[in-house]
Amino acid sequence: MFGSALIVQALGAVLIGVVTVGMLQMTVALESAGSRSEVNDIMGPFLAVMAGVLGVSVLLGFLGSVLQGVLAVPVARSVLNRRTGFKQMWKLAGKRVLPLLGxxxxxxxGGILAAAAVVGIAVLLFTAMGPGAFLIVLPLGLGSVVVFLWIGLKLMLAPAVIVVEQTGVYDGLLRSWQLTRNNWWRIFGITLVVTIMLWIIAQVVQIPASLAAGLISETVAPHPDTETAASMLVITTVISALVQALVGSVTFAFQSSVSALLYMDLRMRRDGLDVELMRMLETGSNPDGVPGGPSAQPGTTTWPSV
Known part of the structure; x- marks a missing residue:
């Protein structure tokens, strides 16, 4: 799980590092611009870098959704104390990659379009009503956050459903919605506690790393010229990206395992999956498969031939 998460986080760290360096260079160029024409020349690349930041965020969210489904495989197998290697995990999840991408x-x-719609409505209200629109936009924004959070938690199990139960995109979303019924607040509480805990751990690691990078920069080049400052900026950015990738890999793998365990817990509560899993453990059936799949659902248990 850590290795798979590290690949995605390393890719994201590289992209974020490149975009960050570009943004800092654009910011320095804007501050040193002496005329309006120079500012206009710099604004194009600056907006392109800003678009790159948004694109990287969308890409990481997209890959994170796919990887969350893949990481459900070792978690489901660990319920029966079955170890899963890197190659075996991707082999078992490989057939479900297309539905996961979908x-x-x-x-x-869908989240981008919904957010764009809210922003568009807010812009129209401010254009039509002026500052008075703030009284409408504020509750609209808060209400949108609540709705996004509610829907997001209702659908958070869809990747695990698609991989473990081998469903399609629509059935996976519908199944996630059904599993989380009457359990939203419990899922919200667990997710909130895990998020806060991992954020604190990440800050404990990243803040000293950032301070150390700055200290090294000041020690090596206390009075740097422009070229030296740019070089040190690249070095510190690389160090920060590496630390962020390592911490992000651990936190993402842990968050994914929590989501997968929530999924298995809800299956046990609603489908009696725990009984089927105990039978699988006793008989040793399907040792190389994913527990909780179609063959382990109530009424469809596959028994070994005698």
Whole structure:
């Protein structure tokens, strides 16, 4: 799980590092611009870098949704104390990659369109009503956050459903919605506690790393010229990106495992999956498969031939 998460986080760290360096260079160029024409020349690349930041965020969210479904495989197998290697995990999840891509695209772009609609409505209200629109936009924004959070938690199990139960995109979303019924607040509480805990751990690691990078920069070049400052900026950015990738890999793998365990817990509560899992453990059936799949659902248990 850590290795798979590290690949995605390393890709994201590289992209974020490149975009960050570009943004800092654009910011320095804007501050040193002496005329309006120079500012206009710099604004184009600056907006392109800003678009790159948004694009990287969307890409990481997209890949995260796909990887969350893949990481459900080792978690489901660990319920029966079955170890899963890197190659075996991707082999078991490989057939479900296309549905995972579909649900990731639907969730990602659906969220973008919904957010764009809210922003568009806010802009129209401010254009038509002026500052008075703030009284409408504020509750609209808060209400939108609540709705996004509610829907997001209702659909958060869809990647795990698609991989474990081998469903399609629509059935995976519908199944996630059904599993989370009457359990939203419990899922919200667990997710909130885990998020806060991982954020604190990440800050404990990243803040000293950032301070150390700045200290090294000041020690090596206390009075740097422009070229030296740019070089040190690249070095510190690389160090920060590496630390962020390592911390992000651990936190993402842990968050994904929590989501997968919530999914298995809800299956046990609603489908009696725990009984089927105990039978699988006793008989040793399907040792190389994913527990909780179609063969382990109530009424469809596959028994070994005698």
């Amino acid at each position: 649900v990731a695209a639907l969730l990602t772009f």
